[in-house]
Amino acid sequence: MKPESIRIQENINLHYFQTEKFKTSQLSLYFVTPLHSPYAAAHRALLFNVLRRGSCAFPTQRELGIRLEELYSADLSTSVFKRGDMQVLHIGISTLRREFTRDGEDLLPGATELLSELLLHPLTDRNTGVFLSDYVESEKKNAIDRVRAQMNNKAYYARCRCISLMCAGEVYGINEYGTPEDIEKITPASLYGAYRALLSEATVEAFYTGSSPAETVREALAALFSGISRHPLRLLPAEPNPAIRRVRRVKESTAAKQGKLCIGFRSSVRLEDPMRTAMSFFLCVFGVSPTSKLFANVREKLSLCYSCSAMSESAKGIMLVTAGIENRNFRRTVREIFRHFRAMRRGKITEREIELSRRILINQFLAVADDPLLLERWYLYRELAGVAETPEEAIAAVEKVTAQDLRAVSATFRPDMIYFLRGDAAETAEEEDDA
Amino acid sequence: MRDMTRIRDKTLREEYTYIRHESGLSIYVFPKDLSTAYVSLTVHFGSLDSDYILPDGRAVHLPDGVAHFLEHKMFESEDHIDTFDKFAAVGASANAYTSNELTSYLFSTSSDISAGLSILLDYVFHPFFTPENINKEQGIIGQEIRMYEDSPGNRLYYAAMEALYQKHGIKKNICGTAETIATITPEMLYDCCRAFYVPENMTLVVCGRTDAEAVLSIVDRHLSAGERTPLPTRVYPDEPAETAKPEIRFHMDIARPMLCLAIKDTVPASELDAEERVRRCLIMNLLCDLLFGESSEFYNRLYGRGIISQDFSASYESALGCAHFLISCSADDPDEVFRLLVEELQAYRSGERYLSPTDFERMRRVHYAEYIKDFDSTEEIASALLDSVVEKVALFRTREILDAITYNDVCREISTVFFEKNMAKIVISPIKK
Numbered sequence: 001m002k003p004e005s006i007r008i009q010e011n012i013n014l015h016y017f018q019t020e021k022f023k024t025s026q027l028s029l030y031f032v033t034p035l036h037s038p039y040a041a042a043h044r045a046l047l048f049n050v051l052r053r054g055s056c057a058f059p060t061q062r063e064l065g066i067r068l069e070e071l072y073s074a075d076l077s078t079s080v081f082k083r084g085d086m087q088v089l090h091i092g093i094s095t096l097r098r099e100f101t102r103d104g105e106d107l108l109p110g111a112t113e114l115l116s117e118l119l120l121h122p123l124t125d126r127n128t129g130v131f132l133s134d135y136v137e138s139e140k141k142n143a144i145d146r147v148r149a150q151m152n153n154k155a156y157y158a159r160c161r162c163i164s165l166m167c168a169g170e171v172y173g174i175n176e177y178g179t180p181e182d183i184e185k186i187t188p189a190s191l192y193g194a195y196r197a198l199l200s201e202a203t204v205e206a207f208y209t210g211s212s213p214a215e216t217v218r219e220a221l222a223a224l225f226s227g228i229s230r231h232p233l234r235l236l237p238a239e240p241n242p243a244i245r246r247v248r249r250v251k252e253s254t255a256a257k258q259g260k261l262c263i264g265f266r267s268s269v270r271l272e273d274p275m276r277t278a279m280s281f282f283l284c285v286f287g288v289s290p291t292s293k294l295f296a297n298v299r300e301k302l303s304l305c306y307s308c309s310a311m312s313e314s315a316k317g318i319m320l321v322t323a324g325i326e327n328r329n330f331r332r333t334v335r336e337i338f339r340h341f342r343a344m345r346r347g348k349i350t351e352r353e354i355e356l357s358r359r360i361l362i363n364q365f366l367a368v369a370d371d372p373l374l375l376e377r378w379y380l381y382r383e384l385a386g387v388a389e390t391p392e393e394a395i396a397a398v399e400k401v402t403a404q405d406l407r408a409v410s411a412t413f414r415p416d417m418i419y420f421l422r423g424d425a426a427e428t429a430e431e432e433d434d435a
Numbered sequence: 436m437r438d439m440t441r442i443r444d445k446t447l448r449e450e451y452t453y454i455r456h457e458s459g460l461s462i463y464v465f466p467k468d469l470s471t472a473y474v475s476l477t478v479h480f481g482s483l484d485s486d487y488i489l490p491d492g493r494a495v496h497l498p499d500g501v502a503h504f505l506e507h508k509m510f511e512s513e514d515h516i517d518t519f520d521k522f523a524a525v526g527a528s529a530n531a532y533t534s535n536e537l538t539s540y541l542f543s544t545s546s547d548i549s550a551g552l553s554i555l556l557d558y559v560f561h562p563f564f565t566p567e568n569i570n571k572e573q574g575i576i577g578q579e580i581r582m583y584e585d586s587p588g589n590r591l592y593y594a595a596m597e598a599l600y601q602k603h604g605i606k607k608n609i610c611g612t613a614e615t616i617a618t619i620t621p622e623m624l625y626d627c628c629r630a631f632y633v634p635e636n637m638t639l640v641v642c643g644r645t646d647a648e649a650v651l652s653i654v655d656r657h658l659s660a661g662e663r664t665p666l667p668t669r670v671y672p673d674e675p676a677e678t679a680k681p682e683i684r685f686h687m688d689i690a691r692p693m694l695c696l697a698i699k700d701t702v703p704a705s706e707l708d709a710e711e712r713v714r715r716c717l718i719m720n721l722l723c724d725l726l727f728g729e730s731s732e733f734y735n736r737l738y739g740r741g742i743i744s745q746d747f748s749a750s751y752e753s754a755l756g757c758a759h760f761l762i763s764c765s766a767d768d769p770d771e772v773f774r775l776l777v778e779e780l781q782a783y784r785s786g787e788r789y790l791s792p793t794d795f796e797r798m799r800r801v802h803y804a805e806y807i808k809d810f811d812s813t814e815e816i817a818s819a820l821l822d823s824v825v826e827k828v829a830l831f832r833t834r835e836i837l838d839a840i841t842y843n844d845v846c847r848e849i850s851t852v853f854f855e856k857n858m859a860k861i862v863i864s865p866i867k868k
Contacts, residue, residue, distance in 0.1 A: 303574030
């Protein structure tokens, strides 16, 4: 499925998908800014949470909630994530198509009105002209609690720690949710300033998937952005990965039953690189599917773990290999993971492994068209990387990947950090590590 | 003449076909024009089925975790070719899961489903267990158990079940424990397969770009009318009305305390027929959302005071022979939240607070919309179909039952369930450092 690209304004684009295959229509806005300071990142991350608390027409969260329910349980979602050295704020609304409402009611006008309300008419204090202190203080507390709650999911926490240690000093190392210290410093006035700055400075990639005409959607978005004075910031690709002198090792401890291992690798290959397809292929063969080297060996053959897999951040060129293991199997698991990594480097990949991964990857790319969110992310990531590629074109590229291509991609990887979060509630003691 | 029925819902613009195959297998084919097809072959055997009586009169008691262990081991085959590889070779991605009542083997694919369906019908009916492959799995499942032991949500749920239920098997961990799975032998697993992994105890659900004829042509190649062995008689413990423990408290390495208020339903599921059970479930979920959902007065009042935040959730669930409400959240003062919840329920019971008909109609609209949205994914459709088989109420009938529920139906239940003697408090506190 290829979108129709419609320019709303300079640095505001609509990617429009005409389809009747879903029972819902989805309208999403992605506000993209450079990730340049932890203080600014903390402000932006908090923003949509405060906007949702109140606007002129819906001064309380409850009134907004009731309005969404009246719109046939319209699904309003907001999120923050990092993409290379960019911070992305997402706000989206999904509504039932008119054919499925009781009286054929078109919900798009209600949806765009709501987005407009939240983005352009936030509730402000009559005296100060900025956000309400109550709303800002309570959302600051929620944000800090959420950051502190990362430790509740040990696997996620281990990944966050690995990235934060590995990329300390790099732009990518900036926490996209804000640190508790930076969140604490936010005031209603500083947040309001960040809000005005976002509307002015962010590049906006809008997506619509549904059956309303393109012109209707374009008009609604043009109206939404018409009153805003715009000075978009330039978006740059992520900083190159630094040269690696030696593999760093960090161990931390937590009162958990299971240890969590996270190994960070760097590669020069990113989404904009022609080797991107070979990279996805590499990941699949090495550690993404049940047919991968990591699953088949570290889990199935050696029973060292229930989950062992690889994931990547293709805008930055980072791969993380993670596993949940007993403390005493730390050294053995690291050895095994590197053994299979070296096998990839030496081209010790069978024809069967390659063909299985080819089928799996094609399957994955075909599935993109089944989910509006997957479609949005596919095209957003490529838009930010300056790449034009449909899932169909990616499939054609997957068909052509050879063992030689995989060797070439393997050669671009360097291990950077071995991070281990020891599970100290486990009975067995950990082996001593090598000096 | 094949027993084949087509069921259509005009509002939804969807239809499916049900076939009772001569082998005894129940088949549901739901055509859907999406790229990814989803296929599951499910055995009606789950973690609750630890006690049963064979046709010859022998009583069997299984250690906890057998159904889940069996699910893991089904992927082994005598030809030693990895089952995941077989699926991948035909463009299919395989998986499986075990629940209280079911073990489900599934795959998804954007290629033609025939090859994948053939593999599925082959491996699930050809178990292969050896002491070596069982031993290896104990290590893997051991790590899976540890992973769940570190999950606060998982621990909170099982503590709630332990508090509410004296005997019901829902409080048992589906994976079992390292000790219980250590006692599993190949013979035990083969016996379970002989007793439960038979077509008349199984359901095949296919959702995607296909039709009944195409599916049947594959099924016919693998299964035929055969001698039907009677199914074992499952034995479930009698669960008393009273809860087991009023309170459970423990520590974990988490950032803030977590609370769960668990409420045991007063009407035993055994007293209701299938439609009444589904109706009760819909009414209770409407009630739950009205009292504690995101648009509720309670949620917004406490959120505004900073007592709770977005992770607050409330729901009603039912399984075989049990039903309960679970209201959980993280909170700086979990006992205060518990007190406020109980106070709120008392206020509704006494009539001091009450629901409005407008709120009810709006919530019914929400549930209707959520039901429609489920039909956008082959996986969700297949899951809803399977649920309807377990509940013994046809898929499209749910919406009709929802349409017939009234404001009075919901209000009436306020005085039937929310008694303190049916409640339990679970608190997880952070480890002091």
